[in-house]
Every structure is written in structure tokens, then in C-alpha cells.
Amino acid sequence: GAVVSQHPSRVICKSGTSVKIECRSLDFQATTMFWYRQFPKQSLMLMATSNEGSKATYEQGVEKDKFLINHASLTLSTLTVTSAHPEDSSFYICSARAGQRPYEQYFGPGTRLTVT
């Protein structure tokens, strides 16, 4: 099956710094990538949708200046958490879609961000 990787798997950073998370589709080209966030004991919450070469579309309530998304190629999307604060500590998960019907989204393993 299709494989999506994320790097890093875990990251600890100090409050006020920025952190970049990479999401790669390893064996297929992803026309669309998605970024989710998951707090403990909660479901996944969609943050934004990105199409290669276009600006990301953010869900309501998600600050686009704080969560910068770049989808520069068909196999790579990055999420940068700028000026991180402890409340940004969460599990960030990306997924990639090849764009064929019926659509199937393949998820990465997630990145655990801890802001101290």
C-alpha cells in the first residue's frame, strides 16, 4: 500500500521557537495533502488542506500565520509551527491523497510536538 512518512516523529522545543514538520508520500504523487491535529483523548481535527503549488486552505479557527504550510512538490508538504507555545503541544498528523476516485487518504505516523 501507499506509504506516507513524517519527520520528526517527536520534537521538543522551547516556547517562542519555530518547528518544522515534514510529510512525504514515498511511493505515489499526492495532489492533495492534509494536516490534522489531535489532542489527548480527542479525535483528529483537520487543520488545513494543501494542493501542490497552491496556497493552503485553512479550517475555521486555525491561524494561518501561526501554522505555515508549504506544499512545494507532489511528494512533500511541510507544516511550520511558528512562535510555538505550550498550548500548541499536540500530535500532528499529515495525510496524502493521490486524487483518484474512490479517494483514499493515506496517513503518516504522526509527530508528537511538546513545547516547554
Add this chain to the structure above:
Amino acid sequence: DAKTTQPTSMDCAEGRAANLPCNHSTISGNEYVYWYRQIHSQGPQYIIHGLKNNETNEMASLIITEDRKSSTLILPHATLRDTAVYYCMTQGGSEKLVFGKGTKLTVNP
């Protein structure tokens, strides 16, 4: 808001079939039913999807009612490694997957 309703939790004995129900009474004609699961601290894993016919793959079977307002995911012989949160979702066209709260399935030895 999620367009599906699932029980909060279920238990199943190891080796027995696990039947996970999902209500999607507002599903439209072009929407598929998708099932994913998430094992603790991992990314969601695709299980199966269907439109109106029953589907089976190496992981599970999906039974969709004739009116398409509900479905059941069947894990024929549950193992301890099937303990996870199972999400039922509907999606059509280029829509994004929206996760509800899912069903926490615990497989007991």
C-alpha cells in the same frame, strides 16, 4: 460536525467476530462509506470503503444496508492487535475526511 454516529466503546473477545455499527442517515447518493482505525499514538490506518454493495478485503468486511443509512464493519476473528479506535466516515467527490469520535474497540484475551 461529523455526519456519522457510532457507539463510544465496544468490547470483543479475542478470536470472535467484532461487529462495529455506524449510522449515516444523511448520506447522499455519491458519498462513500469509509472506515479507518487508529491504534494508540499512531496515524490512522485505512481499512475498507464501499458505496452500496458489501465489500470484503483481507482486513474486514463492510455491510451496507440497502437504504445506505447505516453500515457495519466486521472483523471476522478479532485479535488483541485490533484494539483501536475505529472511525466511520462518509465522503464524496473531493471532500475531505472529517473524523468523528469513533468507537473504541477493546479486544479482550
